[in-house]
Amino acid sequence: MKKRNYAALILGVFLLAPLAVQAAGHEQAGEKALIMVNSDSLMTQGMAMVLGNSMQGQGVQVDVLLCDQAADLALQETTSAELKPNDVTPEQLMMKLQQGGATISVCALYLPNSGNDMDALREGVEVAAPPAIAEQMMATDTRVFSF
Secondary structure, three states: OHHHHHHHHHHHHHHHHHHHHHHHHHHHHOOEEEEEEOOOOHHHHHHHHHHHHHHHHOOOEEEEEEOHHHHHHHEOOOOOOOEOOOOEOHHHHHHHHHHOOOEEEEOOOHHHHHOOOHHHEOOOOEEOOHHHHHHHHHOOOEEEEEO
C-alpha cells in the first residue's frame, strides 16, 4: 500500500511541477506595467484603465502615462461621459488605479502645449521626466501597453 502512495505522490509532483514553474514565470515576467494612453476615444481610455485595474488586482505595479488628448483626463475640470456597463468614467477608473498605488503622469510636452499648468492637474498627477520614462520602458521587468 505504501508503494502505491509513493507512486501517486511522485506522479503528482511530476504532473504539477510544470504548472508551478509556469505560474512562477508569469509573476516574474509581468511584475510592472506601463500603460501609455494617447487616444481621445473615451472607450479606448476606459478600456486602458479597466485593464490597468485588472492587472493591478493581480499584483502588478501599474503606472500610467497620458499624452496628447488623453492627458485631458488628468485635468481637474475634465468630466467625461459615463461608460456602460458600470456607469464609470475613464477618469474615475484612473483615480482608482492611483488609489491602488499607480503613478499617473502626463507627458512632458502636454502642459506647455495645452495652455494648462500644474495647478490644473488632479491631485497626485505628475509630469513625466523623459529619461525616467525611457528607463522604465526599457526595464526587463516592465511590459509597455499603448492605447
